[in-house]
Amino acid sequence: xxxxxxxxxxxxxVVGGGVASVLGDKSALLAKLAGAPLKLQGALVRDLxxxxxxxxxxxxxxxxxxxxxxxxxxxxxxxxxxGEQPALDYILKSISLGKHVxxxxxxxxxxxxxxxxxxxxxxxxQVLFEASVAGGTPIIAPLLRDLVANEVVSINGIINGTTxxxxxxxxxxxxxxxxxxxxxxxxxxxxxxxxxxVEGIDAAYKLAILSTLAFRARVSDADVYSxxxxxxxxxxxxxxxxxxxxxxxxxxxxxxxxxxHVRVHPAMVRxxxxxxxxxxxxxxxxxxTDLAGRVLFHGRGAGDMPTTSAVLADVMDIARNIVSGIExxxxxxxxxxxxxxxxxxxxTKYYMRMNVVERPGVFAQxxxxxxxxxxxxxxxxQKETDDDARRAxxxxxxxxxxxxSVQAALQAIDKLQxxxxxxSLIRVEEWD
Amino acid sequence: xxxxxxxxxxxxxVVGGGVASVLGDKSALLAKLAGAPLKLQGALVRDLxxxxxxxxxxxxxxxxxxxxxxxxxxxxxxxxxxGEQPALDYILKSISLGKHVxxxxxxxxxxxxxxxxxxxxxxxxQVLFEASVAGGTPIIAPLLRDLVANEVVSINGIINGTTxxxxxxxxxxxxxxxxxxxxxxxxxxxxxxxxxxVEGIDAAYKLAILSTLAFRARVSDADVYSxxxxxxxxxxxxxxxxxxxxxxxxxxxxxxxxxxHVRVHPAMVRxxxxxxxxxxxxxxxxxxTDLAGRVLFHGRGAGDMPTTSAVLADVMDIARNIVSGIExxxxxxxxxxxxxxxxxxxxTKYYMRMNVVERPGVFAQxxxxxxxxxxxxxxxxQKETDDDARRAxxxxxxxxxxxxSVQAALQAIDKLQxxxxxxSLIRVEEWD
Ligand SMILES: NC(=O)c1ccc[n+]([C@@H]2O[C@H](COP(=O)([O-])OP(=O)(O)OC[C@H]3O[C@@H](n4cnc5c(N)ncnc54)[C@H](OP(=O)(O)O)[C@@H]3O)[C@@H](O)[C@H]2O)c1
Ligand SMILES: NC(=O)c1ccc[n+]([C@@H]2O[C@H](COP(=O)([O-])OP(=O)(O)OC[C@H]3O[C@@H](n4cnc5c(N)ncnc54)[C@H](OP(=O)(O)O)[C@@H]3O)[C@@H](O)[C@H]2O)c1
Numbered sequence: 105x106x107x108x109x110x111x112x113x114x115x116x117x118v119v120g121g122g123v124a125s126v127l128g129d130k131s132a133l134l135a136k137l138a139g140a141p142l143k144l145q146g147a148l149v150r151d152l153x154x155x156x157x158x159x160x161x162x163x164x165x166x167x168x169x170x171x172x173x174x175x176x177x178x179x180x181x182x183x184x185x186x187g188e189q190p191a192l193d194y195i196l197k198s199i200s201l202g203k204h205v206x207x208x209x210x211x212x213x214x215x216x217x218x219x220x221x222x223x224x225x226x227x228x229x230q231v232l233f234e235a236s237v238a239g240g241t242p243i244i245a246p247l248l249r250d251l252v253a254n255e256v257v258s259i260n261g262i263i264n265g266t267t268x269x270x271x272x273x274x275x276x277x278x279x280x281x282x283x284x285x286x287x288x289x290x291x292x293x294x295x296x297x298x299x300x301x302v303e304g305i306d307a308a309y310k311l312a313i314l315s316t317l318a319f320r321a322r323v324s325d326a327d328v329y330s331x332x333x334x335x336x337x338x339x340x341x342x343x344x345x346x347x348x349x350x351x352x353x354x355x356x357x358x359x360x361x362x363x364x365h366v367r368v369h370p371a372m373v374r375x376x377x378x379x380x381x382x383x384x385x386x387x388x389x390x391x392x393t394d395l396a397g398r399v400l401f402h403g404r405g406a407g408d409m410p411t412t413s414a415v416l417a418d419v420m421d422i423a424r425n426i427v428s429g430i431e432x433x434x435x436x437x438x439x440x441x442x443x444x445x446x447x448x449x450x451x452t453k454y455y456m457r458m459n460v461v462e463r464p465g466v467f468a469q470x471x472x473x474x475x476x477x478x479x480x481x482x483x484x485x486q487k488e489t490d491d492d493a494r495r496a497x498x499x500x501x502x503x504x505x506x507x508x509s510v511q512a513a514l515q516a517i518d519k520l521q522x523x524x525x526x527x528s529l530i531r532v533e534e535w536d
Numbered sequence: 537x538x539x540x541x542x543x544x545x546x547x548x549x550v551v552g553g554g555v556a557s558v559l560g561d562k563s564a565l566l567a568k569l570a571g572a573p574l575k576l577q578g579a580l581v582r583d584l585x586x587x588x589x590x591x592x593x594x595x596x597x598x599x600x601x602x603x604x605x606x607x608x609x610x611x612x613x614x615x616x617x618x619g620e621q622p623a624l625d626y627i628l629k630s631i632s633l634g635k636h637v638x639x640x641x642x643x644x645x646x647x648x649x650x651x652x653x654x655x656x657x658x659x660x661x662q663v664l665f666e667a668s669v670a671g672g673t674p675i676i677a678p679l680l681r682d683l684v685a686n687e688v689v690s691i692n693g694i695i696n697g698t699t700x701x702x703x704x705x706x707x708x709x710x711x712x713x714x715x716x717x718x719x720x721x722x723x724x725x726x727x728x729x730x731x732x733x734v735e736g737i738d739a740a741y742k743l744a745i746l747s748t749l750a751f752r753a754r755v756s757d758a759d760v761y762s763x764x765x766x767x768x769x770x771x772x773x774x775x776x777x778x779x780x781x782x783x784x785x786x787x788x789x790x791x792x793x794x795x796x797h798v799r800v801h802p803a804m805v806r807x808x809x810x811x812x813x814x815x816x817x818x819x820x821x822x823x824x825t826d827l828a829g830r831v832l833f834h835g836r837g838a839g840d841m842p843t844t845s846a847v848l849a850d851v852m853d854i855a856r857n858i859v860s861g862i863e864x865x866x867x868x869x870x871x872x873x874x875x876x877x878x879x880x881x882x883x884t885k886y887y888m889r890m891n892v893v894e895r896p897g898v899f900a901q902x903x904x905x906x907x908x909x910x911x912x913x914x915x916x917x918q919k920e921t922d923d924d925a926r927r928a929x930x931x932x933x934x935x936x937x938x939x940x941s942v943q944a945a946l947q948a949i950d951k952l953q954x955x956x957x958x959x960s961l962i963r964v965e966e967w968d
Contacts, residue, residue, distance in 0.1 A: 126685060126827065137684060139866065234682065240828035242674075242682035249681070250666065250674035252569060253558060253848035378834065381813060395558065395845035396672035396835060402810065403831035413827035416685035430862050434571065 108140050109423040112178035112203075113147035114169065114194055115185035119208050119235070120147060121157030122412035123182060123419075128158055138420055139427035145178050146171055148185075157408070173197050180422050182415060183207040192216055199223050199231070204432070206418040208235035208411055214309035214325040217316060221435050230425070230432045232418035237310040238263055238387040240410025241403035245417070247317050247391065248436055254393035256318035258358035260533070263310045265385035265405040266294045266301035267333050267353040271370075272383045275341045275350065281334055293385055303332035304353065304368040311355040315366050318391070319359055320440040323366055329447040331369035340457060340528050343487070343499050344372055347455075350380035354533060363445040372455055372532040378402075392535075450507035453482070453534060455499070457527035458517065462489055462496040466522045470498065473516045477509040495524060501532065540572050541855040544610035544635075545579035546601065546626055547617035551640050551667070552579060553589030554844035555614060555851075560590055570852055571859035577610050578603055580617075589840070605629050612854050614847060615639040624648055631655050631663070636864070638850040640667035640843055646741035646757040649748060653867050662857070662864045664850035669742040670695055670819040672842025673835035677849070679749050679823065680868055686825035688750035690790035692965070695742045697817035697837040698726045698733035699765050699785040703802075704815045707773045707782060713766055725817055735764035736785065736800040743787040747798050750823070751791055752872040755798055761879040763801035772889060772960050775919070775931050776804055779887075782812035786965060795877040804887055804964040810834075824967075882939035885914070885966065887931070889959035890949065894921055894928040898954045902930065905948045909941040927956060933964065 111127065113120050127134070127144050135141040146164045148171070149156075156165075172178055173194065181198040183205060185191045191212045196219075198205050205224070207213065213220070213233050224231040234244045238261075247256075262268050266288055273284035285302065288294035300306045308328040315323040333353050344351050349372040357366045373380050378400055382388040387405030392398045404410035425432065460466050467486070474481065480503045487497040502510070510529070518526050543559065545552050559566070559576050567573040578596045580603070581588075588597075604610060605626065613630040615637060617623045623644045628651075630637050637656070639645065645652070645665050656663040666676045670693075679688075694700050698720055705716035717734065720726035732738045740760040747755040765785050776783050781804040789798045805812045810832055814820040819837030824830045836842035857864065892898050899918070906913065912935045919929040934942070942961070950958050 130685065133687075134685065136869065241831055242678045245682050246674045246678055249853065250677050250849045251845065252852045253562065253566065254845055255565075378810075378813065381810065393845070395841040395848075397839075397842055399673055399833075399835035401831075401833060404829045407829075409827040410829055413683065413686055413825070416827075417682045420684045421681065424865060428863065428865065430865070431860065433856060433860065433862070437568065 106140055106426055108143045109138060109426050110143050110145045110175070110177040110179045111419065112145050112172035112175060112181045114172060114181060114183045116147045116149045116156055116165070117184065118408045119184040119411045119415065122408035123184065123415050124158035124160065126412050126416060134420065138423040140423070142419065142423055145175055148172050169194055173201060173203070178203060179426055180204045180206060180419055182419065183209055184415070185209070186211070188212055188215060195220055196223055199227050199229055202227055202229060204230045204422045206415055206422065207231070207233050208415055209233070210236040210306065210309040210313060214312040217313060218322045218438060221438070225435050228432050230422050231435070232421060233313070234418050235411050235414035237313055238389060238401070238403070239405040239407060240413045241387050241389070241401050241405060242414070243314070243389050243401050244317060246401065247314070251391065251393055251396060251399070254395045256359065257392045257394060258356065259314055259318055259389060259391050260379060261311070261314070261355040261387070261389035262352055262379060262382050263355050263387050263389060263405060264301055264307040264353060265387055266298065268382065268387070269293045269385045270302070271333060271351060271353060274336065274338060275345070278338050278341070280338050281336055302334055304330035307353060307355045307368040311357055311366055311368055314389070315357040315364060316438060317436055318357065319364055319442055320436065320438055321364065321442040322438050323364060323444065327366055327444045329367040329369070333370050335528065336370055337528065340530065343457065344455070347501065348375050349373060349532070350375050351530065352379060354379070356533065359442065362442050364442045365445045365450060367447065367450070370530055372530050374534065377535065448508040451504050453504055453532035454502045454510050455528070455530040455532055456514070457497065457499050459495055459497055459524040459527060461522040461524065462494045463522060467498065469520055469522060470517055473520070474502070474513050477513045479505040479509055479513055497527070538572055538858055540575050541570065541858050542575050542577045542607070542609040542611045543851065544577050544604035544607060544613045546604060546613060546615045548579045548581045548588055548597070549616065550840045551616040551843045551847065554840035555616065555847050556590035556592065558844050558848060566852065570855040572855070574851065574855055577607055580604050601626055605633060610635060611858055612636045612638060612851055614851065615641055616847070617641070618643070620644055620647060627652055628655055631659050631661055634659055634661060636661045636854045637663045638847055638854065639663070639665050640847055641665070642668040642738065642741040642745060646744040649745060650754045650870060653870070657867050660864050662854050663867070664853060665745070666850050667843050667846035669745050670821060670833070670835070671837040671839060672845045673819050673821070673833050673837060674846070675746070675821050675833050676749060678833065679746070683823065683825055683828060683831070686827045688791065689824045689826060690788065691746055691750055691821060691823050692811060693743070693746070693787040693819070693821035694784055694811060694814050695787050695819050695821060695837060696733055696739040696785060697819055698730065700814065700819070701725045701817045702734070703765060703783060703785060706768065706770060707777070710770050710773070712770050713768055734766055736762035739785060739787045739800040743789055743798055743800055746821070747789040747796060748870060749868055750789060751796055751874055752868065752870055753796065753874040754870050755796060755876065759798055759876045761799040761801070765802050767960065768802055769960065772962065775889065776887070779933065780807050781805060781964070782807050783962065784811060788965065791874065794874050796874045797877045797882060799879065799882070802962050804962050806966065809967065880940040883936050885936055885964035886934045886942050887960070887962040887964055888934070888946070889929065889931050891927055891929055891956040891959060893954040893956065894926045895954060899930065901952055901954060902949055905952070906945050909945045911937040911941055911945055929959070
């Protein structure tokens, strides 16, 4: 029976500041629920002079990681620095020193999760990372605990709030990407360098983590195909809406016959499905399984307090084990035999928008290219004909087709004299 | 280290049959994840001759409870008989004998949860009941684990699939209650005696369980105000939709200043909120907390396999502890100091529909009654005037008002000579 549980914070920014203040504000409640008080032993920062969200006792802030890692009173290290290094080194060192780790760091878990977990297993400590995906929305613990008896068939998630905010603006207000991005930056929803979010990199990190747990196999961020939202235009949203679809940046993982598809890209989804209705910075993840069917988790994906909620859930989980003298429970086993399916092997429906010369026979030429590659058309609209310039816009929806064929078709179509430009290619995801 | 974990089933109906067949079909996976095989040691039924979903070895089916409860090879008793008795006795006896219990029984947990949990605490065993609320949709473990650092402000749930199916039919097809109920019965979504579902009793059981955990205080089914859906008419759905609302049977728990409101009744919710979009037999629960904000859990609330998913999550949780020799973790503490607020103290908005004599001054008479009781009107429509019979229908939406005043007003209005009938009173729930 431990008298108290010591917490060491690495980082005291948005999330670290939230964790420190809630540890203070709710100390009585947390102590009661954990069985012993949680004591914040210190926090690592870069800049001692910065203003902090929570005030710590004198000397508790440090710029030396070892003040936290080597402190024998620290039982749980909470890593909320972010990024690959020095976060990874600090996590591994904490584990080596027998400390449990809670992290909100999707990048480090996506890139080095397997290594971190096996290191933790060796040292008999827990490593938890609920906050690394979907912030305040529970998803990792439910996957590991509540859906444990299930085989996951697929995951469809909106797991990047920045891009969902931008896409919502584009859909609702007809804005172009640049305008919506600027609005998001203004509100603090997008960083000044938005690359990680708008190019789908952040979502790919999170999808790697979710697929690893869902399929019980190592999936790293490098396995995830990812494509951002920067090429989407206001037109695409107009056509999508006319056709009865919403456009979302989806993170999709699916498993068929031992092959795992993992991809992040803009996708059209029917306007009446739940994921189409997830607006603004909110996140949602739909997990489809063999037993439970479709289960959807919806909530805030970021923000100081929602993320603190997830970090403290992990901290409390470990703290209760420490207080009751329970050894670290076994970590998720990642031994399933799967291989990552290449993007070319994908089969789905596609939306294509292209700008062509308005002249008889053009449409037939395009259909011929598609037909030769076994791509059949479900619907076609010719739009916004500009009579003077003799330009027309063609919007096509295909039946299910092979990604490789579609890419080959687009290359061939792009070479046709009568085609001015290929505007967009958006995958269409349909579930029953 | 146990070599295997013994499971005893009480009941082999819809859920028990599902549990038995998945224990068989997935034995290798479950053994790997639990660290030891799960062995089904026997199942209690009433009728040995009935056809079963899963075939058990000879002698495994019994009509004598003690064959399961006294079997030293049974470590976990899974109670899926349902109802108050004999389920309660079997659960208490299992605990006395040092066996862990998993139950899907909302009635027994709503009525006797506190007693069962304290008995379990005394005997150092776990009692888990994830399947008792929202079937395959995780909610209990997320409340206890993922939201542990949060104060729950409110819960708004659609937690009865039968009534949600009926209301969806009424809304989408303009059916009256009786017709929609018959359709639900035809499809097996409603029982031949539908009282428990349509009168809100089943939802009240589940809400009692959720509020107990959310507010860390004893809330029993008797504390929950409940009102069913039998008096709703096709008209109400038409007016609701014109006004931009959906009608749902909501289970609502909220806490203000140490007072807990718990109620189940038809409610109007704005058509654009997530809960308004939960259709058919699906369930959804939105938990609002201080840190995480609003978190929504959405999925199947019943069915053999979804419910089995939840039961087996609990079974695996306990099995892993048994295998690793971990003592039962502390049960949720129910010591918060709250009192149950009476329904009369509720303050919300109201929709009222009444049939009146068409004559000048009638509307003024009604407004006077309302005004005298401090109820102000946000909007009013006079509808479907039947000129020959000189009858008119008045539909009112109030601003926030006190339940006690509204009830008093309706009594007074009902006594007015010019009022033929009070059609409906539906509470309107609005969240920001
Ligand atoms: N913000 C969210 O809403 C959110 C949501 C989910 C997950 N996360 C994850 O949580 C983690 C933290 O995010 P955040 O938003 O809190 O970041 P942040 O506001 O930038 O804070 C980072 C903190 O780490 C400290 N730090 C950075 N580099 C350091 C170094 N080399 N040595 C010592 N200290 C260092 C900083 O110190 P100074 O204060 O002295 O600069 C700062 O206190 C990231 O992994 C992020 O992906 C964040
Ligand atoms: N069905 C769902 O989708 C669902 C979802 C969530 C929760 N639940 C809960 O799960 C529990 C079980 O529901 P269910 O749908 O599986 O019920 P069910 O199909 O009616 O099955 C009940 C089983 O219990 C046995 N049984 C009943 N009374 C008994 C007695 N006195 N002694 C011995 N055995 C007895 C029955 O035996 P015989 O087979 O011999 O008649 C039957 O096998 C209930 O608490 C229910 O609320 C059900």
